[in-house]
Every structure is written in C-alpha cells, then in structure tokens.
Amino acid sequence: MKIKYCLACKKELKGRCDKKFCDTQCRSTYHNTNRPFHELSIQKINSDLRRNRSLLAHFCPSGKSTVEKEVLARLGYKFELFTHIFPFSTGTYFFCYEYGYLPVLENGTEKMLIVHKQDYMDNLSFHPWNFKIIKHRSK
Numbered sequence: 001m002k003i004k005y006c007l008a009c010k011k012e013l014k015g016r017c018d019k020k021f022c023d024t025q026c027r028s029t030y031h032n033t034n035r036p037f038h039e040l041s042i043q044k045i046n047s048d049l050r051r052n053r054s055l056l057a058h059f060c061p062s063g064k065s066t067v068e069k070e071v072l073a074r075l076g077y078k079f080e081l082f083t084h085i086f087p088f089s090t091g092t093y094f095f096c097y098e099y100g101y102l103p104v105l106e107n108g109t110e111k112m113l114i115v116h117k118q119d120y121m122d123n124l125s126f127h128p129w130n131f132k133i134i135k136h137r138s139k
C-alpha cells in the first residue's frame with residue numbers, strides 16, 4: 001500500500017486511504033494557506049468590473065450617451081471584462097452590471113454608446129450554442 005502524507009503538515013496519514021489530512025485542523029490550515037491566490041484573482045476581477053461599471057455610470061448620467069473609447073481606455077477601462085452581453089439587432093452590448101455599451105464607429109472614431117439597463121433586457125434567453133441576434137421590436 002502506498003504511503004500517503006497530510007497535505008498540510010506532511011505527516012504520514014493513517015486510516016482510510018482516501019484521507020488527505022490528519023484532521024479538520026490540518027484541512028482548514030491547508031485551505032486557508034491556499035486561499036489567497038485563488039481569492040486574490042477573484043477579487044482583482046471583481047474590483048476591475050466595479051471600476052468598469054463606475055466609469056460607465058459616470059459617463060452615462062441620464063440613461064444614454066456616446067463617449068470616445070479612448071477616454072475610457074485612458075481611465076483604465078478593461079474592455080476584456082464584462083458581466084454579460086446583450087445581443088441586439090444593431091450589435092452586441094457589453095455589460096458591467098446594470099450599465100453596458102455598444103461599440104460604434106463614427107467617422108472612423110471608435111466610440112461607446114453607453115446605456116443603462118432596460119427592463120426588457122432581463123428577458124434575454126441567450127443560447128451560446130445557437131447564437132442568434134435578438135431583434136427588438138420598436139414601439
């Protein structure tokens with residue numbers, strides 16, 4: 001039988017062969033020392049998402065506005081991070097919580113059409129395996 005060692009204190013394990021730790025204390029020691037890296041990367045992404053959201057909110061005080069992409073890029077907007085997308089007939093909106101933007105080109109300048117989430121956007125049924133642009137009927 002193969003000798004196994006506690007993942008926390010490295011002492012030889014006795015008893016059940018599926019054991020990984022001596023006891024609950026070693027288990028919690030192990031999980032606590034291994035938490036930081038994993039938690040830090042989640043925290044970093046969460047704080048970047050919040051920052052994105054704050055920037056969108058700042059530049060969209062009244063529900064809808066258009067801002068040059070460079071303005072937000074300079075302020076540290078992370079375009080690769082978003083909480084969800086909203087596929088629309090005019091393109092795909094990238095959301096950070098309740099604010100989102102549609103990438104638009106105006107006379108060769110990359111701009112962001114920033115919007116505050118609308119109620120109908122909650123009813124999105126999104127199928128990544130059968131991606132379809134959702135047509136929204138205008139009133």
Ligand SMILES: [Zn+2]
Nearest residue numbers: 006009022026
């Ligand atoms: Zn141990």
